[in-house]
Amino acid sequence: MRSGILQSAERTNFTPVVEFHQVNKWFGPLHVLKQINLKIAKGEVVVICGPSGSGKSTLIRCINRLEPIQSGEIIVDGERLSDPALDLTALRAEIGFVFQQFNLYPHLTAMQNITLAPIKVRNLPRPQAEKLATKLLVRVGIPDKAQAYPANLSGGQQQRVAIARALAMQPKIMLFDEPTSALDPEMINEVLEVMSDLAREGMTMVVVTHEMGFARRVADRMVFLDEGQIIEEGRPESFFTAPKSERTKQFLSKILSH
Amino acid sequence: MAYQFDWSVLWTGQSGFWLLQGLFTTLRLSALAWLLAAGLGIVSGALRTVAFKPLAALAALYVESFRNVPLLVWMFFWYFAVPPALPGPVQDWLYGHGIEFLAGMFALGVYHGARFSEIIRGGIQSIPKTQFEAALSTGLTTAQTYRLVILPITLRLIIPPATNESLNLLKNSSVALTISVAELTFQTRQIEAYTAKAFEALTAGTLIYLVLCLTIAAIMARVERRVAIPGMIARVSPAEH
């Protein structure tokens, strides 16, 4: 298990690729992230869970600066997000983001969805980009859907194209915001499998999900967020079997009971 | 005495030639004004939706000032008011190159550009915000996101209201007769003046406009089916006023 590897490496060889330092975020008067401190190591898989409205999406969206923060500092791959000289598009190109609602480009085929950014951002020649896309479609298990438009794909297939689209930029980090929440139950596993494969290959991943089975199997670390605060974090074994905080216990009992 | 119909006035003498010339001028005036309007509409419509406030405000200023003043007034403005305010050499050039046509084209293009702008803005705003975020997340710049993702989707969605507005532009090109552009309506009036056959002349003009508009509508309906986004039926309602 990869978890084992990290366990010993955690203290000694921890190279953070994402760091939150005392991060605070408000939406108007609403304080949605409170004094967040979090370090995510290269190759680590962090699962973020918590009740609805606790700030999970906001937290993950801060990592590629889809949301600005009002105080504190976020450092991604050595770059301070508050740095006025930051090349934001270059940084975003290194961070894959997978949304709950897939957000494929509806007017483009699966192939075109995947090749758009490599061609326009990385200046990859089209044939090369298409070769890469073909490989990625095999990897996510839908090699025959290259020419299909999003509307003609099932939800699970759309989400896998969305993952392939993110991977086509060869990102250093992959962020997932409830990637299976909009899917019919029978399609959830096909997406989780692709994500498990990615984790096994050593991708750094931050995943917001309510899929606790997946979290148990794949996460190196669980982070429990409630009302904008990190209440508890830890290895999945201890997090699920012996949560320290009362709020974690309550949350887990609710979510694991169904 | 009852009115004596004489349809032959339409093909005897100069009439046929005048009608053709008028038709040609109407088409040229409308096509050039349409290009100007489409360009202005797309750019200003997109700018109105950007986060950078000064640009959005500038675009809003353009739209509101042109949309809320009658076309006829703008036509007079570009024809009578603007040229004398320009430097001498520019004026000379304008008067030597058909200032009526240029002023008419400009007035039509800028006026309908403001109305196209509203349609484009409505189209862009009907696209979920997360679609922008998905594109930005892959490292595309804001400009690329608009050019490669948002506008291609928007332009497909807005074909019905944009067709409607294009037909308005074509019909409104007749207002240019007030600044002596020899377009179709102008020529129709000329035939009437020469032959005193108002009914025949105006019927001919009416039919030509009708055929033009129906043809354009039919072509646009085909284009719409041709470029339709699979599975997308979202429609944007036509611009107000």
Ligand SMILES: Nc1ncnc2c1ncn2[C@@H]1O[C@H](COP(=O)(O)OP(=O)(O)OP(=O)(O)O)[C@@H](O)[C@H]1O
């Ligand atoms: N753009 C916004 N403007 C104002 N308030 C917002 C905005 N986005 C989120 N919020 C609020 O911030 C809080 C945190 O939202 P967030 O989406 O991060 O929660 P979440 O943990 O992802 O919830 P869910 O499980 O429902 O997705 C919520 O109270 C939400 O209503």
Ligand SMILES: [Mg+2]
């Ligand atoms: Mg959320």
